[in-house]
Structures are given as C-alpha cells and as structure tokens.
Amino acid sequence: MAAWSDLTFDVLEHITGFLPLPDHYRFGAVCKNWRLISKQRRHPPAPQLPWLVLEDDKKTRTRKFYNLSEAKHYSLDIPELHGRYICGSSHGWLFAIDLKLNGILINPFTRECYELPPFPEWDEYTNVTTLIEKLPSDYNGEPVGYTFEKMQTLLVYKAILSHDPKEKSDFTAMIMFGMKHEPAFWRPGDSSWTVIDGLDCSMDDILYYKENFYLVAAMNLLCVVDFECKPKLVEVGIEIPIEITVGGGSVGSGGIQRFLIDFNGHMLLIERSGHCVENYKVITDGFVVIEPKLEQNCYNTWYDIDGYALFLGRNACIHVDSCRLPKCKKNGIYFTHPTETQSPIECGFHDLGVFDMITNKIMGTFYSVEVVFPKVDSPVWITPNPW
Incomplete structure (x- = not known):
C-alpha cells in the first residue's frame, strides 16, 4: 500500500x-x-449540521460554539466578538453589537468583517449620545428607560443577508429593530440604515426569497418590501388562519412566534406556540408549517418536510437534508430560545429542543448543558462558512 x-x-x-x-x-x-x-x-x-453560537468565555475571552454533529464544544479566539451580543446569522456570517452599540457583520471562521453604521433610533432613550447608564427608578425599584447592557440586546431583533458577501459584493443587509421590529436595510457603501415605511404592528421574521424581502407580522400578515421610490412594506394579501391546531390545542394558547424560510424554492411560514409559565415566560408546545401560495392567493398546510430538518431561531432559518446526515432528526424542527427583555418582566420563549412533525410532539432537547435564561446570548444557529 x-x-x-x-x-x-x-x-x-x-x-x-x-x-x-x-x-x-x-x-x-x-x-x-x-x-x-x-x-x-x-x-x-x-454536508454538516449547523453549529450553535454560544456565549463568551470570560476567562479565556473566547467565543464558545457547539458542534451538533459531534456533540462537542469549541472555543474559538475571535477578538472581534468578545463582549458582543449576537443578533443574527445568515450565510455563515454573524451580526454582533458591542456595549457602545456599534454593530459589525463578521464571518467568524475567516474573520472577514464589515463595520455597520449606527443603528436607527426609535425613541429618546435610544439615542447613544444621551443614553445614561442608570436612570431613576420607578416605585418598584426598576430602572426607568434603558441601560447600555439592555440596549445591546434590544436594538436589533433579527438580521439577515440577501447573499453571501463573498459571492456577491453588492449584497443587502436587512434588520428588524426597536420594539415593533421595524425593517431597515443597508448596503456596502451606505453611510446609514434606510428605514422602511412599515405597518402599525410588530414584525416577527424576515426572509429573502426570489429576489425580494418578505416579512411576516401579527395576525399572519405577509408583506413584501417595495424598493421603488421610497421603500415601503406592501401587504401580499393572503389570508392565513390564526387558529390552527397544534398537538391538540390552539396555537394561540400561550403565544405565537412566526418564522419564514425558503425551503427548496417554497416559501414556508412556521408558527411556534407554547404555554406560559412564571414571569410570562413561554415554553414551546409545537409548530405548524404553512406554505403561502402567492400566485394562487391561498395556502397549504404541510405535515412533513420530506425528511429534512429545520433550524429556527435568531438566525436566517436553515434547512438540511437529514438523509445525508444520519444524526439529524428527519422531519424535525430544531428550535432555540429568542428571549426578549423589553420590560422588567422577562418574556418570550425560554427553551430549546426538537419537535417531530410526524408525531406532533416535542422530542426533548439537543443540548444537554444547562442554559441560564436570559443571562447568556440566545443561542444562534450558524452554518460554518470558511470558504
């Protein structure tokens, strides 16, 4: 030999x-x-399963990652990410915000990086030049307004890219910012974010699909971004019912979170439901997968995803072929906990696990290490992209 x-x-x-x-x-x-x-x-x-981006290791000043395929942690020395909050993941790139509320777009595996302009403001307390560390307390002893630590996690709810910056230099970054998750976009060379005229409701998710950006809002309202003249949101007009059964109960029993994904050329809308526990925290009960048919002005409900698996969270939603990855749950939905701390009372989904679309049940967790909510960054899925 x-x-x-x-x-x-x-x-x-x-x-x-x-x-x-x-x-x-x-x-x-x-x-x-x-x-x-x-x-x-x-x-x-x-082919590989996505990795989880976890919190900083304060002792070593490295960022922790979890390789789902190997069930193994890696600590990577990425100085640009130290002390930053991860608010989005797309095409293997991360959106990260530091304590001075400056944002970057970075590929953690190549360390290629873009500096982002200051994020849009949405009220008098979000102006960085006037923000103070500790504001007067109310009668419950809670700070009135925002601290830098709180603003770091509230500025941007989610961020995605239209394309991989290494494949297309004129890509577009789209964020949802502020209390209502308003949309704004930035392109390389722009000196500021352009806020898109929105609707009087909060946005849940954003998707780049067939050369357009789509957003989904409360009441399953689907919108597309119109870039002509002054950018604005335009309702698509498809009526999708709210009351859909999940695991024998109503989707609205404890809260709904919506996701959008481009699944092999099909736009899918995924609804996450749960039940409330202490302090208005929500634990996931199940998911429903719907395909809005844009041209026919109707929708279909999906009961399986052809053996694939979905990965949902603060990331641009990911799908992988489970047939090529034997350790991956077929027709499984892997979810993390996009928590929110917009008020003194913690709220939002506070769990992570795997949902089986065939049995319509939560199958347990994929991550055995205890996660303290909300003291660490919400775990974010990323597909490693060192090429």
Missing part, C-alpha cells in the same frame, strides 16, 4: 470534499503538503 504522504495532489484534494469542517482543519495539520491542499479550499466541506 502506498504511503499517505505519497498520494497525489488531485487525490488528496478529492478527499477534502468528503470532510466535515473540523476534519478539514485536522487534515491540514498533518503535514505541509496537506496544509497547502486544505488552504486551496476548492471543495466545500461535506
């Missing part, structure tokens, strides 16, 4: 196409020749 070190460049390069990301780095650590081949990166890594 020939020595591994004597394998030709073409053979070794072909092998790298079958390696998941961690093994790709291990491959490059074998010797100088293999490291050179790994740096060529002509092949993307093998």
